[in-house]
Amino acid sequence: MHSLSQIDTWVFDLDNTLYPSDCDLWPKIDQRITLFLAHLFGLDGMSSRALQKYYYERYGTTLRGLMEEHEIGAEEFLDFTHDIDRSSLLPNLALATAITALPGRKLILTNGSREHAFRTAEALGIEAMFEDIFDIAAADFVPKPQAATYERFFERHMVDPARSVMFEDLARNLIVPHERGMTTVLVVPKPGQMDHRDAFEITSEVVPPHIDYITSDLALFLMGLILDTPGEADT
Template sequence: MFSHKDVWVFDLDNTLYPADADLWPKIDARITLFMAHLFGLDGMSSRALQKYYYERYGTTLRGLMEQHRVSAEEFLAFAHDVDRSGLKPNHTLAASIAALPGRKLILTNGSRDHALRTAEALGIHDMFEDVFDIVAADFVPKPEAATYERFFDRHGVDPKRAVMFEDLARNLVVPHERGMTTALVVPKPGQADHREAFEMVTEAAPPHIDFVISDLEAFLDEVARTLRGGPDGA
């Protein structure tokens, strides 16, 4: 399955860092605070509206832009202004990504600045050719088909030669339809899971997901060994 793959595409949040990291809850809380300041709502009401926009529009930002013409730059700067000291360099992951043949790209609904700072904290920023962020997507988030088409066009990616790693199953539907190999990254047993309830796969993986993995480093190592034709892949 991987012998003809030479483009490796990674989501950022809850994919390239562990599911139980504290980064996403911090960002989530910042978004709630932004909503509270914007509308003068209490925390509970702000969070309910935040999650409504998130589920309906794919990101809270898109809902705010469409319904209230909120400045995307202001929102992204506020939401991603968080302490990343809880993230530690992951040298194992860096080596695993480096061992993959071909190009490596990040495709995120967050901002480029957030992706670069997070990747730097993880010690993997040098592994990637580029970041395709929500601004490059013209603020149309995954899982919209237009976002993937912009990504393919901008970076000259043939989806049939690419693999997509994501923590949200709905964001893998279009990649699979376009011919990408898809891998859903889920928490390890016992790890916290910060996904929303509607985002979780509770039964057998749907047909648009080729692999479900809880250990990204081990999976990438196995793929790299297979492609090298080593003892585990001969």
């Protein structure tokens, strides 16, 4: 188990991490991706959905699959799929307070677009707490969990992995960070909470060795660190 006392850089995934898994944001994006493929290829809904999941599982994002196999440009895809209603998101005062109190730098590392990350953080009332957003364009459209994405992130923001922690909802996206020396925190749904992720994305009951901490309440976890109380900071 890693200690968090040496951390000076706090890195957060966006979707299903900074907001809870039962939020309707990701299903809205997911549906927009299906619709984009349906329009692009003239497919029915079921065929479009199947193609979307094929790209996602093989390439890490549907966009990467489209770029690799069809040379589709990113801007149109990102603009269309992230054009969603965020009114269901409410400011999260507890999370804002906890992130503000963290000592050091705070960054967002997402496979989504910069605009989507900013607008989502803004809806949560936490956009001002982050130094910067490292999005899929900054990663040259190579998504997590590819090692090149993390290396670009470390280099661009001069991040020392040994003094950094990453919060993620997908266990596979924490493998490389752990290998590079980052402390890793997996954010999971609360018991009984709806989980909109695909089945292959959900971690089994056995905690993988590259996960240092697990929490189902990010704000409580962070406040526990600030107040130096265990609580949700334990796996």
